[in-house]
Amino acid sequence: MNRSTASADPSDRPDLAVASTATVATACPGLATIRLNGMPTPAVSADGFVLPLAEAARRGGAAGAVPASSREALAEWDRWTSVILRAAADGVGGPGWLPEAEVEFLPALADPPTVYCAAANYRDHVKEMRSTADAVPTAPMFFLVPPASLAGHREPVVRPDGVQQLDWEVELAVVIGREASSVSAADADAVIAGYTVANDLSVRDFARRSDYPFFPDWFSMKSYTGCMPLGPAIVPADSVPDPMDLYLGLTVNGEKRQASNTRNMIFSIAEQIEYLSRIVTLQPGDVILTGTPAGTGRSWGRYLSPDDVMVAEVEGLGRLETRVATEAGGDGR
Structure with a gap:
């Protein structure tokens, strides 16, 4: 088995040492999308x-x-x-319940109208990128990813042919539950249906283009088919008392690579919704990825290889597993 160029001694990153001791609680009940009898369900x-x-x-x-x-x-x-929570409260694992290991997961939300992604929105991530910019941002910055880029929990993700710098980024994803136009930060909670886990896989090989005066090339770097795992499930917002104080982290082949807390966001979830909704009316089903913390492959100087297994997790929302495959057959060999 070809193991990862991501292998490294975690002690090389003392900045992750404290956060890496955090324990992620069992995920709250949520709504997943599975393939049952050949149909998304x-x-x-x-x-x-x-x-x-x-x-x-x-x-x-x-x-x-x-x-x-x-x-x-x-x-x-x-x-x-209410149906979700009642089903979980009545007892899990009896007749009719399927072990998740035997189920094929699809993206938690397979057909969002739009996927918005916040760039450089964690203080620790900005610090590790060693930004030399003097200006302090006054508003968040976003790019878009097509829904065709989404993948489900445990769905293999193909490393595009010729790519050597496939990177990971754990993120808290927000699912919008109702139409939202010019919503204030104070009222933003009212338009959130729930939360899930995302892994914004990034092809760093294509981050810059020398043939155009504008960069980075967000589309080529962020939009390959399957390079946006999302899931396993949408956890209702009412089950998450404080989304701005959640541990989030990511491992590669069992080794800690990212470990932080959502309180390290530069712009809060509410501020992101306020900003976006003043530009465009948000729709039910829109997904907002709220940024990634320190510990990306770029900062380690190490990237993903075929057969590598990532586990992205957010406290209370679950663990999103992704294996890297190759173009040929998708079997990672």
């Missing part, structure tokens, strides 16, 4: 098991049609949140 995710949402609704006595997707569920999110 929304399902309750809890304690290592999944239960199709239709079955959860039947057991809970929920009347009416069951949404065919996570995005459809957002239209009556309070109702389906």
Whole structure:
């Protein structure tokens, strides 16, 4: 097996030592998307098991049609949140529940209208990039990623042919639950449906172009098919008391690479929503990636190789596993 160029002694990064001792609690129940009988199917995710949402609704006595997707569920999110939490409270792992190890996961939200990604939004990440800019940012900066770039939990991600600098970036992702235009930071919580984990894989080989006067080349660096794992599930916002105080981290082949806390964001989640919603009306199902902390491959000087396994995690939201494959057959060899 070809192991990672990411292998390194974690003691080389004393800045991660304190955060790396953090313990991530079991994920709260959430709404996943799985492939069942060949079809994308929304399902309750809890304690290592999944239960199709239709079955959860039947057991809970929920009347009416069951949404065919996570995005459809957002239209009556309070109702389906109740179904999710009740199913988990009634007991996980019995008849009808499927072990997540036996299930194929799709992106937690497979068809978001838009995926917004915050750039350089963690103080520790900016510090490790050794920015020489004197100006202090007065507003967040974003780039967009096409929904076709999304991948699910445990879905292999192909390292594009010829790429040598495939990098990792754990992020807290926000799922918008209702239309939002010119929302103030004080009111931003009201438009959030939930949260999930993202790994914004970045092709650093294509970060700069010498044939154009403008850079970086965000599209080439961030938009390859499957290079945005998202999941395993959307955890309802009400289950996350303080999203601005959550541990987040990432390992490569079991070795700690990123370890931080969402309180290290430069612009809070609420401030990001305020900024975006003043430019464009946010839609139900929009996803906002809120930035990555220190510890990316670029800072280590080491990148991903075929067969490497990443685990990105955010406190209370779960663990998002991704294996690197190669172009040929997707088997990592």
